[in-house]
Amino acid sequence: MAMRQRLPKPVLHLLVTFVPAVLAMAAWAAWLGWDQHRDVQPDGSTTGPYEAWQVIGLVLTLLAPVYWAASRHHFVAVLGVPLGLTVAAYYDWSDDASGLFMVGVVMVMMGSLAVTIAFAAVVASVKRRGRQSGATPMGA
Numbered sequence: 001m002a003m004r005q006r007l008p009k010p011v012l013h014l015l016v017t018f019v020p021a022v023l024a025m026a027a028w029a030a031w032l033g034w035d036q037h038r039d040v041q042p043d044g045s046t047t048g049p050y051e052a053w054q055v056i057g058l059v060l061t062l063l064a065p066v067y068w069a070a071s072r073h074h075f076v077a078v079l080g081v082p083l084g085l086t087v088a089a090y091y092d093w094s095d096d097a098s099g100l101f102m103v104g105v106v107m108v109m110m111g112s113l114a115v116t117i118a119f120a121a122v123v124a125s126v127k128r129r130g131r132q133s134g135a136t137p138m139g140a
Contacts, residue, residue: 016077020065024084031058033092063119070120071127078120082112 007015031054038046062081069077086109093101 013074013076016069016074017080017083020069020077020080021084021087023065024062024081025088027058027061028085028088028092031055031061033088059115062116066116066119067123070123073124075120075124078116079113081116082109085109085112 006012032050035049035051035054038048040046062085066078066081069075069080086105089105089108090101093104
């Protein structure tokens, strides 16, 4: 009878971090990557290149991998989403001639890191409370 082999822990950590990072880069490309022009308003000001609905769609899409990682206590994997978003922002914005794109990239990194950590903490807390009370949490 063959025993099921498990991946070594460092490889597992790398894999569960890499998958959410790739998903985040793909989500960035799907939601934000195609919209590269700024909209000129009647008063001459410019907005964009992204609309609010695109960013909201990106965030809602990325809640799934963060929830998956946090609910399985793969807290290292939670870092994959900010990593993927940071790489995608860098790639998408690096052709900016002003050089200020790095300010935006750092803001994406810090903001996505703060939000994913906060969301993961809430998910882990809710899961923990569900187990302590004997209730079956959704998705278990």
